[in-house]
Amino acid sequence: MIDTSTVAGAGIRSVRPRRFRAPxxxxxxxxxxxxVMIAITVASVGTVIVSMFVAQGSPAVSVLTDPRTWQLVGATAIITSxxxxxxxxxxGGLAWLxxxxxxxxxxxxxxxxxxxFLLPPVAGSLGYILLFAPKAGYVNQAWRGFLSLFGVIDAAPLLDIYSWAGLIIVFSVYGVPFTYMMIAPALRMMDSGLEEAARMFGAGPIRTMFRVTLPAVLPAMGAGAFLWIWVSFSMVDIPLMIGTGARIEVLASRIVQLLAFSYPANRPGAVGLSLIITAVVLIAWFIQSRILRASKHATVGSKGAKTAPVxxxxxxxxxxxLVIVYSAVTILLPALALIYVSLAGTWRSGISLEGLTFNEFAKIFSNxxxxxxxxxxxxxGLLTSTIVVLIAAIIALYVAxxxxxxxxxxxxxxxxxxxxxxxxxxxxxxxxxxxxxFHLGGTLTILLIAYTTxxxxxxxxxxxxxxxxxxxSLTEAARMSGASESRTFFRVIFPLLIPGLVGAWAAVFVRSVGDLTASSMLSGANNPVIGFQILEQSRYGSYATTSALSFTLAVVSSITVLGAVWIGRRSSRWTQASTTRSRKR
Known part of the structure; x- marks a missing residue:
């Protein structure tokens, strides 16, 4: 780097090197x-690529020319989109309401x-199976009983969970929190002045929403949509629990089958299929980055935004x-199905309160x-979610x-x-x-590294x-007062970020607690994890034990996530109060 300047009085331009500015x-x-985080990823993937090329050659050609590959791609694209x-x-609708x-x-x-989030995917999938299995599902049993009152015998199920519709609905249910947690904070912190101006000029609530509110939160909507694309492309819990019975296989579940449930493991085939996932997610990342850079939207300033409800x-x-019914159908019913089968000790036809015991729970806590x-x-789960959110906030600020x-x-x-x-x-x-x-095989350390990465x-x-x-404005004020960057981050910036990060913390916690992909290959006999235990029990047909494990997982997850939501709401109020006090000063 060089810099040019004119020598005073001589009109001669001199060249001098520009000083390097240390970070x-x-x-x-x-x-x-x-x-460090990038090095872990590069080293891990580099090890796989080197071992595949050196020992067995490139898997890409054989995978891409296999017709079954494109069937997997088509199924994954349909379900994800x-x-x-x-x-x-x-x-978005729930966030707006x-x-x-x-x-x-x-x-x-x-x-x-x-x-x-309170019902991890591996547990929620089992709950939906208990409700909507074509013959034994409790909702389908009630549906047939209702139609029989009108003379309809052997009616089709209300919803066959082992179908395209069943898979898409369950995927969608677990995608809603990812989109909601991105859109809700943006709506909450957005200044309502433009909306009020639109209403003063005669625009109704719906027109205001589409012409003013929606463009303002477009970055958050785009981020939520592409976040779910990333998650759903790699999700194996729902495809393994429901897709297996539906005989619908997606890319992620096929990769797990090739590596975790095949002997010997078909590593070249799994790597070749992952190339397709890599290409799709790269495109999603590029589009999401363009949205965040190109869109103009409201920001949190030092004046303390106020929101006037419609x-x-x-x-x-x-x-x-509508909000209550949606929550009851999507979460409460599967949870009730899990606890009923746990107390009944078996997945039986019909619902009866006779013979309900806590024997299955006693077995769990005595094992x-x-x-x-x-x-x-x-x-x-607690350790991973806290570490990940803190690292993500620090790096996101550096990138910005x-x-x-x-x-x-x-x-x-x-x-x-x-x-x-x-x-x-x-x-x-x-x-x-x-x-x-390293010799970390089967340890909790390697699971922590995997979950974090x-x-x-x-x-x-x-x-x-x-x-x-x-x-x-607030960060500049903190710097002018002499605060260091680290102190400014932890005392000013991070509290402002908490309302937008609480959902991410909850998502990471639930994913780590109910993880199936990493735990199936990294957990050892001396360090078991609950997600893989649920899958094992369901494959053996032990629905009562599996339901008890799933319900226990859901209860503890619920307590943790509800606590996170409460903290997020309190932090949002504290942030708005702090910015208001700063404005008055």
Missing amino acids: SPFAAMSLTLAL ASTIIASLIG NERTNARMGIFSDILPLMS DLGRWRTPARM PYTLAGLRNSFGL RAGSFTGRLVDAGIKLPATLGTVVLVVGMVLLFTGAP LSLPNASVSADAAVAGVGN
């Missing part, structure tokens, strides 16, 4: 943290849209009932193996402040695990960390959107 300690720490559209519509209208029901409005009038009560699985899973090239490079590296396929990354960790010199890309999307919505 601040906080920026250096942020970059180092990002490089359909569930993303449905989840975005439902999540709760944050911008008078249909809000206090803290329940924060809890209800996120309730599917008056729904006579539609207020129906809107509230050292299941107790160890519960303890390990919840401990890892760094130059365009450096920021894009670091952002791409952090999101690299999502573009490579979960299973391939886990296999790389098996090859890299289980042998010399796999969850960071999704959390970084939430952190990107949260950082994009934070203005610079």
